[in-house]
Amino acid sequence: MKGTQLGEFEELVLLVVGVLYPDAYGYGIRQEIMKESRRNVTIGAVHSALSRLQDKGFVKSEFAEATHERGGRRKRLFQITASGKRALETNHQLRNSLFDRISDLALKGLNFEGSF
């Protein structure tokens, strides 16, 4: 099962791929991530994550028609695969179930002074 873990940034990219469907491509994904998470991401980082996701089989891709605004270059459009969906669900469930198990007391603890 090596290599099928979903990293934090990968998960983010994967989610955005789903959100932007059917028009998820590198630059668009980056813009969306920057808009939603307000963190600065380079195009290279997104491409790198996409390539890793594809290697793991979580996304598949194909070239779209050439458009004018890209100087005649084609986009590569990404789409979540079944296993990608499963990975997202697993992560989601894991987080939710863990979050649900946190007691109220522990969450209150967050208000303690100097905890950070």
Next chain:
Amino acid sequence: MKDSSSTYQPPKAADRFLRWFCREELLEEVKGDLFEYYLLERKTKSEWRAGISYWFHVLHFLRPFALKRKIQDSNFNIMYKSYFKYAWRNMQKHRTNTLMNLLSLGVGMACFIFIFIYIKGELSYDKFHNDSDRIHRVVIDLFESDGGILPDATTPPALAIALQRELPEIASSTRVFPKWGRKFLIGANEDQQYFEEELIQTDSSFFDVFSFPFIHGEPKTALDAPDKMVLTRSMALKYFGRENVLGETLTIYGSNNQVKRISAVVEDVSEFSHFTFDFLTRLNFNNIDNNWGWWNYYTYVKVNQDTDMRALGGKLLGFYESARPDQERYAPIYTQAITDIHLKSNLKWELSVNGNMDNIYIFGALGVFVLLISCINYLNLTIADSLKRLKEIGVRKVFGAHKKSLISQFLIEALLTIIFAIVIGGVFAEALFRNMGDVLGRNVSMLQVENLQVFLLIGLTGVVFGILAGLYPALHMSSFKVASAVKGIVSKSGRSAKGLRKTLLVIQFSISTIMIVGTLVVFEQLKYVQNSDLGFESEQVLIIENSRRISNQETFKAELERIPAISRASVADGIIGGLNWTMTVGTPNGVLMNYVVTDPDFIDAMGFELLEGRNFDKERPTDAQGGNLIVNKKALSDLGLTMEDVGKPVPMFSNGDSIINGTVLGVIEDFHFTDFKSEIKPFAFVYRTNTKDYSYIKLNSTNIGQTLTQIEEAWNVASNGAPFEYYFLDETYASLHVQEEKLSNILLYLTFLAVFIAFMGMFAIANMTIKDRLKEIAVRKVLGASVTGVSGMITTKFLALVLVANIIALPLSYYLMSEWLSGFAYRTDLGPLIFTLALGSTLLVAWITVGYQSVRAALINPIRNLRQD
């Protein structure tokens, strides 16, 4: 939109760069995304800033996923990777062979590294001085009784002054007056005093000539006043507990205490210096600047730049003649480069035990030999191995391997082995250094920076050599014809490889035999030296230093002789075999006479036998005056006297015109007081009643521990607090042959290793030969051959090789070792026993290594080797 896409163009250089590194299949989308980004940026930013951002994002594509797979994809790399894989598999497949190869190469490498670093150290003596090529020692030889010349390192004190005055080539000169066996009681105060030996008295110009590194103080002013003193860092720490002790004072205690101001602290004297010191003070003797009679100073000069040393050498004799018009004959006066002193100078009264250039050559040759043997081993095993890999080569060729690629495959295998061997060698060498520090006389580690450099250098040479050594098998194996290779037919070249293998085995064993003979001869000579009758009873003689501190030595002696285990006690001003003085005796033809001042008990205590005449007598006060001597036979004959002249006055000293008579009171047998390299020299004993430096105690008990305690008690009563420092006379004699001792030790190790490697090689070769012939052996056995017959067949061949090696090596070693022995005036015989021993031992070990395997092979049930075909 159309406008913007055509007007705005991202930086071209960035695009080119992207195209250069980015994978082709990614390029389109990446460029598209980047372009989109750029257009957006340009809307809000200047071209320049957008360009920067564009570059930033381009550079962020320098990630593994986007890079072109140049390295992984090329055929070249895949092949090399597979070569390494095969090399590794091959090493694992033939574990025994690999282990032997690595061990023997590693051991050879270690020996070589060890010797290389040792020699490098020996060659670097005195090079740390600035302008060391301009520093020279001026020495004047002495005349010996027979008119011969005794090379001598000492000079009169007037020489340095006169040289500087008369010869313009001399930039500066300085005199060094060493301890001459004295000890100095030095202290910062009354409570904290130590006896120190390493005190040199010298001139203010000491640091003009030498450049010992300063920690505190200035070379110019270090010794510019008579009461100044320079000391080393460790002495500063010893007396004051800190380094900067400028301005502190130390007192040299004696009949009149001298208070010295510390003017400089220098680094501890390097072990690569031919003389050492802990303290430097100014010379404080009167009237020495014109004294040509005392031969106990060393003269060092620094010459001007570009001085022709040969021309200067020519001028020296003329200078010496004009400086000493009173002399009739002039002994040679010459210069020695300071950097040559340690290895090439072997004069009387050197400042420390010097090395020996011959030994350097011997060690160097041995290092190369051992390395050679191990390389031959490697070559032999690789060739032997290659013959077994014919099929592999054939198949490779069938599948299209070029000759070139086969060569590189074998070279990589060679290289891999060599690199492993170098690492192993480095580890072994470190182990050697750790264990042999006492043999070397200094501490060396591979981890010292300069040695690490040497190691890397040797490693690099090793790799180059490895490539060369691997080249033969590589070329050889790649040259087989495909068809014959696949069939496993050993072609003519295979036979020539076996011929080469035999030759190499013979060379290995010749070297081993020579080394065995060498070791045996050196040990024989040492044994001879140690067991020789020195001419007197040197055993169980205890010498106590600092005896000058005893005010009444007669009482002390009487006190000692009351101890039952002491048969005799005496005092003298020198050490037989260690320290004696010389004077010219006899007229008109002077004899350079070694002498020691003693008391009358000395002759008895040391067991000298009087052949003629009588011993000194306490009751006759005239014995303790003038030229009344007890001499050895050599001195008697050199003086031109016979036994008849003993007891009669003979002319002994000339003082201007008047001749002073002296008497030979007694004659003793010749005895050794130098190393065995020189002939026995004239020696005389002189009786004086003054206080002397050394106490000699002859013991007659084996219970040394108890006797020593008793002696120490007596010493403590009489010695005014001087420390009880003693040693046995035997040790002095042993130290005369330190160089030979060192040689024999290193030789023993190296010979052992060389023989070990050679036999490991033979073992492996025999192992392979037998494996090749298992079927033949089986067939022979089926046809009725006996075990002895079969094993004999194999063993004889190897024994024949060893025999050939011996036939080559024995005469050669006879020649070499007689050369070495001829350096000794007294030497052991090169008897046949040594050579028989060498021959016998090599044959025996060869017989065991091969015989064991062959018998084992012959004992195997023939069916096991025959049933497969």
